[in-house]
Amino acid sequence: MLPPPLPQPEPDAMISVAEARARILSAFAPLPAETVALPDALGRVLAEPVVARLTQPPFHAAAMDGWAVRSADIAAATAESPVALRRIGESSAGHAFGGSVGPGEAVRIFTGAPLPDGADAVVMQEDCSADDTTVRIGRAVAAGRFVRQAGFDFAQGQELLPKGRRLTARDIALAAGGNVPWLSVHRRPRIAILATGDEIALPGDPLGPSQIVSTNALGLCALVTAQGGLAHNLGVAKDTPDSVAAMAKGAVGCDLLVTTGGAAHGDYDLVRDVLADRGVALEVQTVAMRPGKALMFGRAGGVSLLGLPGNPVSTGVTAVLFLRPVLRLLQGLPPEDDRPPLRARLTTALKANDRREEYLRATLAAGPDGVLTVTPFARQDSAITSLYAQADCLIPRPPNADPEPAGAMVAVLPLTDGALSI
Numbered sequence: 190m191l192p193p194p195l196p197q198p199e200p201d202a203m204i205s206v207a208e209a210r211a212r213i214l215s216a217f218a219p220l221p222a223e224t225v226a227l228p229d230a231l232g233r234v235l236a237e238p239v240v241a242r243l244t245q246p247p248f249h250a251a252a253m254d255g256w257a258v259r260s261a262d263i264a265a266a267t268a269e270s271p272v273a274l275r276r277i278g279e280s281s282a283g284h285a286f287g288g289s290v291g292p293g294e295a296v297r298i299f300t301g302a303p304l305p306d307g308a309d310a311v312v313m314q315e316d317c318s319a320d321d322t323t324v325r326i327g328r329a330v331a332a333g334r335f336v337r338q339a340g341f342d343f344a345q346g347q348e349l350l351p352k353g354r355r356l357t358a359r360d361i362a363l364a365a366g367g368n369v370p371w372l373s374v375h376r377r378p379r380i381a382i383l384a385t386g387d388e389i390a391l392p393g394d395p396l397g398p399s400q401i402v403s404t405n406a407l408g409l410c411a412l413v414t415a416q417g418g419l420a421h422n423l424g425v426a427k428d429t430p431d432s433v434a435a436m437a438k439g440a441v442g443c444d445l446l447v448t449t450g451g452a453a454h455g456d457y458d459l460v461r462d463v464l465a466d467r468g469v470a471l472e473v474q475t476v477a478m479r480p481g482k483a484l485m486f487g488r489a490g491g492v493s494l495l496g497l498p499g500n501p502v503s504t505g506v507t508a509v510l511f512l513r514p515v516l517r518l519l520q521g522l523p524p525e526d527d528r529p530p531l532r533a534r535l536t537t538a539l540k541a542n543d544r545r546e547e548y549l550r551a552t553l554a555a556g557p558d559g560v561l562t563v564t565p566f567a568r569q570d571s572a573i574t575s576l577y578a579q580a581d582c583l584i585p586r587p588p589n590a591d592p593e594p595a596g597a598m599v600a601v602l603p604l605t606d607g608a609l610s611i
């Protein structure tokens with residue numbers, strides 16, 4: 190009797206989203222460092238920590254406008270029975286008082302000014318009255334009152350910002366405070382974008398019959414920019430192998446070539462064919478997901494190529510799921526955002542899912558009880574760009590997920606993050 194036949198692999202077996210992401214990410218490493226001036230560093234990722242070059246504040250400083258005193262002198266002061274002190278000078282921001290405060294003496298002082306030697310506290314001017322020679326202190330204060338101690342913010346040599354941090358506007362201010370004018374950051378990823386298809390025209394072009402305007406290339410360029418990369422738009426390749434191959438040469442010197450369209454198996458889906466003709470072994474070629482099944486990844490002519498499917502929402506969602514992590518990794522960030530996953534309450538029920546992992550486009554809102562709610566669009570076709578633009582998030586659904594009732598809490602992937610942040 191013959192043995193039972195061995196199970197044969199599917200000719201074009203789909204791999205999971207996680208497997209595709211792992212294969213793609215394993216082809217990349219963080220880019221080398223370059224030095225940039227502080228004003229140009231917003232959104233860049235530190236390749237070296239920022240270390241304070243000075244102590245902040247560099248001296249004990251007044252936190253209020255008022256009078257620098259010796260707290261022991263005014264221990265008995267009250268509004269009804271003020272203590273009179275002899276005024277001996279002034280300390281303002283940028284102009285320290287050169288002398289020392291002795292018993293029975295006070296110095297006029299302003300916010301940010303150095304506390305004079307001998308003084309150990311500041312009394313707010315609202316609690317004092319003064320003439321040319323004398324100040325009457327109407328409140329007792331403890332030593333240290335309204336004084337910012339030298340180094341209470343940070344000390345020289347202290348690490349202010351760690352390696353691997355994406356710089357916010359607040360970080361720029363902190364580095365400036367540490368007197369650090371130059372920063373070491375990862376080079377920005379250079380990403381070439383190539384649209385494909387005889388039907389694709391550029392925005393503003395005269396449109397021939399059967400032509401449509403390319404949404405994908407400009408959307409991808411904007412996503413690359415928003416994630417801290419430098420986008421290099423190569424234009425639109427025609428549906429001929431020569432055109433695709435010639436235009437793809439523009440990606441030489443880039444860290445990654447991203448194509449859109451031509452990824453499926455139709456007669457005119459040439460990106461796949463051009464790669465096959467050149468013997469490129471694709472590490473990813475079909476992913477069990479919706480939208481975005483026709484996804485490719487491989488190395489062609491020394492350049493990594495990420496081939497995204499042409500339907501505009503498929504391009505957008507696959508860019509979020511695969512291109513964004515690559516951009517993050519190249520910049521020295523963890524590929525996935527390491528903040529806790531966001532969860533929201535469904536306003537409508539979800540049907541059971543099939544074997545393809547699904548990414549539903551949805552909006553977020555705050556419910557009456559303040560809990561975040563999420564509403565998937567009723568129409569989820571991968572060519573509806575108007576709803577994709579309106580979406581705040583994606584709802585990921587695992588393969589073969591059970592139905593979810595309205596009111597269930599589900600994970601959501603926000604579409605709102607970017608390189609620039611306050």
Ligand SMILES: Nc1nc2c(c(=O)[nH]1)N[C@H]1C(S)=C(S)[C@@H](COP(=O)(O)OP(=O)(O)OC[C@H]3O[C@@H](n4cnc5c(N)ncnc54)[C@H](O)[C@@H]3O)O[C@H]1N2
Nearest residue numbers: 384402403404405406450451452453458483498499500503
């Ligand atoms: N028999 C099958 N047909 C299709 C399958 C399949 O599995 N079997 N998959 C469908 C899915 S899902 C998608 S997604 C697309 C992916 O196809 P391609 O990557 O080859 O994309 P194209 O055929 O070139 O274009 C699809 C669609 O998108 C429009 N497009 C393309 N580029 C742009 C652009 N830059 N800007 C705006 N719109 C663009 C194009 O005009 C088409 O309408 O295949 C399905 N078919």
Ligand code: MOO
Nearest residue numbers: 480481482503571
């Ligand atoms: O993947 Mo297609 O990308 O489902 O529209």
